[in-house]
Amino acid sequence: MTVTRWLLKTADRIGMIKEVSQIFSHEAVSIISMEVSTGQIFIKFFLEDDPLHTKNNLEELLRKELLKHKDIKSISSIALQPQEQREKELQTVLEFANDGIIGLSTEGAIRYINSAAAQLLRVDKNTIIGKNITSFIGENTLFDELLSGKSFDHQQMLIQTPRGTLHYLCSGRPIQDENEQFVGAVATLKSMKSAKQLVNSMMKNTKFEFKDIIYISSSMEELIKIAHRVAASSYSILIGGESGTGKEMFAQAIHCASPRRLHPFVPINCAALPEALLESELFGYEDGAFSGARKGGKPGLFEAAHTGTLFLDEIGELPLLLQGKLLRVLQEGVFRRLGSHHDIGVDVRIVAATNRNLEQMVLAKQFRQDLYYRMNVIPLQIPPLRQRPEDIPLLLRHFHVKYCTELNRHLDFSPAAVDSLLHYSWPGNVRELQHAVLRAIHLTSNKEIHVEDLLISHETDNSPLHANASQTNLKQVIDHTERFHLEKALKKHGSARGAAREIGLSHTAVLTKMRRYGLEHLLKDH
Numbered sequence: 001m002t003v004t005r006w007l008l009k010t011a012d013r014i015g016m017i018k019e020v021s022q023i024f025s026h027e028a029v030s031i032i033s034m035e036v037s038t039g040q041i042f043i044k045f046f047l048e049d050d051p052l053h054t055k056n057n058l059e060e061l062l063r064k065e066l067l068k069h070k071d072i073k074s075i076s077s078i079a080l081q082p083q084e085q086r087e088k089e090l091q092t093v094l095e096f097a098n099d100g101i102i103g104l105s106t107e108g109a110i111r112y113i114n115s116a117a118a119q120l121l122r123v124d125k126n127t128i129i130g131k132n133i134t135s136f137i138g139e140n141t142l143f144d145e146l147l148s149g150k151s152f153d154h155q156q157m158l159i160q161t162p163r164g165t166l167h168y169l170c171s172g173r174p175i176q177d178e179n180e181q182f183v184g185a186v187a188t189l190k191s192m193k194s195a196k197q198l199v200n201s202m203m204k205n206t207k208f209e210f211k212d213i214i215y216i217s218s219s220m221e222e223l224i225k226i227a228h229r230v231a232a233s234s235y236s237i238l239i240g241g242e243s244g245t246g247k248e249m250f251a252q253a254i255h256c257a258s259p260r261r262l263h264p265f266v267p268i269n270c271a272a273l274p275e276a277l278l279e280s281e282l283f284g285y286e287d288g289a290f291s292g293a294r295k296g297g298k299p300g301l302f303e304a305a306h307t308g309t310l311f312l313d314e315i316g317e318l319p320l321l322l323q324g325k326l327l328r329v330l331q332e333g334v335f336r337r338l339g340s341h342h343d344i345g346v347d348v349r350i351v352a353a354t355n356r357n358l359e360q361m362v363l364a365k366q367f368r369q370d371l372y373y374r375m376n377v378i379p380l381q382i383p384p385l386r387q388r389p390e391d392i393p394l395l396l397r398h399f400h401v402k403y404c405t406e407l408n409r410h411l412d413f414s415p416a417a418v419d420s421l422l423h424y425s426w427p428g429n430v431r432e433l434q435h436a437v438l439r440a441i442h443l444t445s446n447k448e449i450h451v452e453d454l455l456i457s458h459e460t461d462n463s464p465l466h467a468n469a470s471q472t473n474l475k476q477v478i479d480h481t482e483r484f485h486l487e488k489a490l491k492k493h494g495s496a497r498g499a500a501r502e503i504g505l506s507h508t509a510v511l512t513k514m515r516r517y518g519l520e521h522l523l524k525d526h
Contacts, residue, residue, distance in 0.1 A: 002048050003032070004059065008041040011071035016431050017041065018068065032365035035081050043073045088277070089500060100189035106182060108132045108147050109413050120168065120189050121159075133187075141287075146172040149182045156192065167192040181321060207265060208252040214398050216485055217388035223343045223380060231257035236330065238315075238375045239353040244431030247353035252380060255309040257420040263308035264303050271317035279322055284482055302335055302346050309349045315375070316356035316367060323368045326350075330374050385426040385433065393481045395430060396421055397470030399437040413449045420451045469501060483517045486510070490522040 010016050018036065020041055023029050028048070035042040047058050080088065100117025102110060102363050110128055117124035121136055125171045128136070133143060137159050142152050147412050151173045159166040172187040210224055230237060231254045241246045248267060255265045273281060284300030301310060312318070331352060334343040352375050361367035368517065385392065396418075404411060413421070417440075426432055440453045489499035501508045514520055 001048060003044065003045045004047055005042070005081060006140065007076050007078045008043065008066065009073040009075075010041055011073070012039045013071065016071060020066070021073070023065050024062070027065060029058075029062060033081065034038075035083055038081075042078065044081055044084075049104065049445075067472075073120065093314055098190075098194075102133065102187045104133060104147070104185045104187065106147065106184055108134060108143065109215070111184065117189055117248060117402070120166070122166075132167075142170065142172065146185050146187065147172045149176075156299060157189075197521060202349065203477070206318060207248045207256050209256045210253045213246070213249065213253065214395055215346075215388070215391045216394055216481065216488070217383075217391045219383050219388050220391065227380055228257060229252055230254070230380075232259065233378075234260075234349050235377045236352070236375050237378045237380060238358075239351065239380045241353070241355060242384045242427075242429055243355050244429035245382040245384060246430055247355075247382060250380065251311045251351045251353060255311075258309070258348060258349070260308050262409040263309065264305050265306035265309050267311040267313060268301055268522045269313045271314040275319045275322070278319070279325075280338050282322065283325065283335050283337055286340045297337065297339075302329065302348055303344065305348045306346050307348075311349060312352040314354060315352040316358055316361060320366075320368065323371050327368065327371045330371075376516065384428045389422075390481075390484065392422055392426075392433070394485075395433055396437065397481065399434050400441075401439045403438050407441055411444055411447060411449055412442055413440075414451070417449050417450050417454060420454060420456070424456055449479065480512065486513055486517065487519055487522065490514070490519055494523060496523065 030046040032044040101114045102117050103112035113125050153171045157168045157170045163288040169190045175184040177183050215236045238493045241247050282300050288440045331517045334345050362369045362372050391402045440449045493499050496510045
């Protein structure tokens, strides 16, 4: 018995399918399937073994009978029918998908399962077809709803097996026919471990590292050295500093320099959410924990940050009740979801930040003393910008280049504008400087940015921020900063090559700048 496929080019009229079928029937040839489009009939059929005829003779006899029909124009052999081709392509796509994919009947019987899903469920894909999904995952509310025609997205699913608990991220979609009748369903599975790795890999490039922090001041240099050292530990870190100093940037840099860098960095602002919502966000909740809770419950940020870092910004705004729950996580490494009676173990490093005086809050009984001492194992205090004025020219240049490039504008600061920026007190710190530069580049319609474009209010008499008031144009500021940085690198290494590696310039460029600024005497072999 041989399977053959033909494409018949025919006239486009009613009755062609019936007449073609009659010819096949008359010649005792069994049709397996037919597919029809305008002027085309795709036929898949059996050629029975006949001791009186070879296969080629049978095909030729059938072809001659068909071509006798006045409306059959041509016959050609094909490898697959169009629907078969589409199915093969779809199966290939499904088989090479990274996610597990399962096709289900309306009763939950497995119609299709790809290799990834079979591997995740630890089953043999060749023997599972036709069996009910509940025999592998147990009774499951999500799949009960899916088989009643309701979809769900990115829900966690736990399956108990003899070899332990399997943890997945699962989504499901019902399948409907043209009359919107439920005819089956498709579910996707991803291991929770791979889901977290994927999220982390997508977020990894958005995190700051210590090399992204812009400074030349000795106070920042010393702070970053300490932060580098403590990043290697798993102790809690408390970052203090005024608003706008870059506390979250520091927290991300610590995470990226830590052994947890390949795991999630999960930030939350404790001041941005009301108490009830903050608790559910941190610790998650069980199904039915409160009115409006998501069906099936929801994991919290502690679970999302497992094996990684949880950054609690504005921890001074954390309510006392939640402070107690946070203390328990720090001491015992466990917590409970809202509405649950079961503990969940978690391995999370806490990095917290605040612009408030927590010691005064402890005295006022607004912050738990035991939590304060537990959090304050390694304190880091970021100095405000007014206490490190030598960083202002470098930051100014960085933001100026960054936003001119992004906005495709070619603007310079007038000498008066530079002087204004250098002598401003910057109560909003680096963030305020950043926004001032961006705003000025946006608003300026001329080729030069003037003082009135900056929209900042001065307190020059109370805040003398720059020692050299004669440097009133941006080129002089840049030269001063460049000389300072080069001199620092030469003093540290004593060679042009060492300094070049330190500041990221070529050896030739460093020699040129040394001669320009008269720094040759700093070479050790000079």
